[in-house]
Amino acid sequence: MAGTAPRNRTFLTASLSVAVAVLTAGCSDSSSSHATGSASASAGSTSAPGRIHVDVGDIDLTITGAVAHLDRSGDGSLSMSVRNDDGVPEHLGMVATPDGGRGVLVGGKSSEGNGSLSTAGILLLSGTTVAFGGSGPRVQLHHVHGITTRHTLPVALQFGVAGLVRFQARVTSS
Secondary structure, eight states: OTTHHHHHHHHHHHHHHHHHHHHHHHHHHHHHHHHHHHHHHHHTEEEETTEEEEEETTEEEEEEEEEEEEOTTSOEEEEEEEEEOSSSOEEEEEEEETTTEEOEEEOOSOSSSTTOEETTEEEEOTTEEEEESTTSOEEEEOSOOOOOTTSEEEEEEEETTTEEEEEEEEEEEO
């Protein structure tokens, strides 16, 4: 019996190693497919200055009328309309501009519901359009750099469900 015990342990060790490898591969496949989904979101998006439509899988967001209203020092605001047709509520959590710039999110008049600000960001209910600027939620910009010669500004929006969305906002002087 002493001779079979090492074989059993070797077989058990090998079986456990294979099981761990399979489980690890399964976990990395699911994260890989998630990463692929994010990469596909970029491939499945359409864009023009001030506009982008991301329609991949369950993600269906449309951003229109994106304009950075900036003074000479690069201070101002970003106005835009965001249409969420994801089927689930979405949150805009961050706005980034070149050279590490960050927009400041300000909630709309209502402390609850569409356009309100929470720790997750600006709420965007499914099946609705939220207008940023005016009396709605706002994005304040400070000391923005990186305006292109075509008078556009590269912008990255971080959403809770859709992830990172990059596009070019038009720029106007205020």
